Amino acid sequence: MASLPALLIEAFSAEPLQGNGAGVVLLEAPASSAWMQGLASSLRQSETAFLWRDPRGAWLLRWFTPSCEVPLCGHATLAAALGLHHWGRLQSEVPLQLWTRSGGLEVAVSSAELPQVSVTLPSSGLIDEPEPPSYLGPLLGGAPLRYWSSPLGYRVVLVAPDVPLEQLQVPADGLQGEDRNGLVVMQAAHDLTPALAGEPCDYQLRFFAPGLGIDEDPVTGSAHALVAPWWMQRLQRQSVRGWQASHRRGGMLCEAVHPGCVRLSGTGHLLWDGQIHAPGCGADPLGWQVLSSS
Missing domain, CATH: 3.10.310.10 (Diaminopimelate Epimerase; Chain A, domain 1)
Structure with a gap:
């Protein structure tokens, strides 16, 4: 070639x-x-x-x-x-x-x-973990509200709405154990969360994966496909809008299409x-x- x-x-x-x-x-x-x-x-x-x-x-x-x-x-x-x-x-x-x-x-x-573009991805579901690692609270600026693992290998942590997610500094060497292979840090959207195509977003997140060679991934479709069903269930809706509050921001519409799958739409x-x-x-x-x- x-x-x-x-x-x-x-x-x-x-x-x-x-x-x-x-x-x-x-x-x-x-x-x-x-x-x-x-x-x-x-x-x-x-x-x-x-x-x-x-x-x-x-x-x-x-x-x-x-x-x-x-x-x-x-x-x-x-x-x-x-x-x-x-x-x-x-x-x-x-x-x-x-x-x-x-x-x-x-x-x-x-x-x-x-x-x-619409992309239909598998969504493997979240598995409740009783105790988040003790180091996460100081690293994230507040005690996690919930912590999950997943068959995809990502860990997910829910933080309070007052945690300044956009300004959060997570050094690559600060993550430990399985969190290094993908940590989703998410929270409910707030007044400063940007709109997506003129519509308010429902949640926002950031994604860190130094174990995969990615200190921070800017806009992560697989992470949104993983967590969007949790937000749909929480909000009692069939679709939600997710935002990624990284330095190269972006977002997507997430829709339930059938069990175990989420359709993401964006450009x-x-x-x-x-x-x-x-x-x-x-x-x-x-x-x-x-x-x-x-």
Whole structure:
């Protein structure tokens, strides 16, 4: 492969230099994990998405942080859908299944002037933990109200509305144990939480994952898919709006579609469009086979 089409899309934001950046690379063959990991490390986005269409015509998708492959990523799935749409591989208003290590994920792109993307993600549910780690209170500026684990591997902590979430400083080396592989810090929205598409948000969060090579992820689709059902149950609604109060902010509409799944809707901004020149990608069909048989 002399060169490969590649994009950088800022997901869950219509504004430039906001949202969560994701590289999207369109492969001609099933590249090796080592090559994809090396490229993701060079691009240094929260995640880089790699798309390959197998001989049966199925679109396969994998995600890599700068340091590891991950089983689920919402913002890079939205970016992948926008990438396919940009390259003329995904028609407006026509749903498409992307096959991943988390099964088939349905995506669709609207025909609006500013396309809206819907991504349906699995939501594995929260597991109550009786005692939050003692170190979290001082780190977060207040005792946690609730603390959960999850099958996804993320830990989730609910903090009081008066905790200044936007100003919170969480050093990467301050997180301990399982919290390092994904800690969602969330609270109810307040008067200063920005609106989303003219509508008030219901909750806001931040996400830290130094164990995955991401000190802080700006706008995290998988985290919102995980916690949105809890807020829906609490508010007795079938949809909620979530905001991520990071330095590159953004948000999304979260809707219950069927048990165990949440549909996230948002937009993205195309920052650059070009070619990757990185020969030596190899070919590893077996590494992709598990996706096509999901």
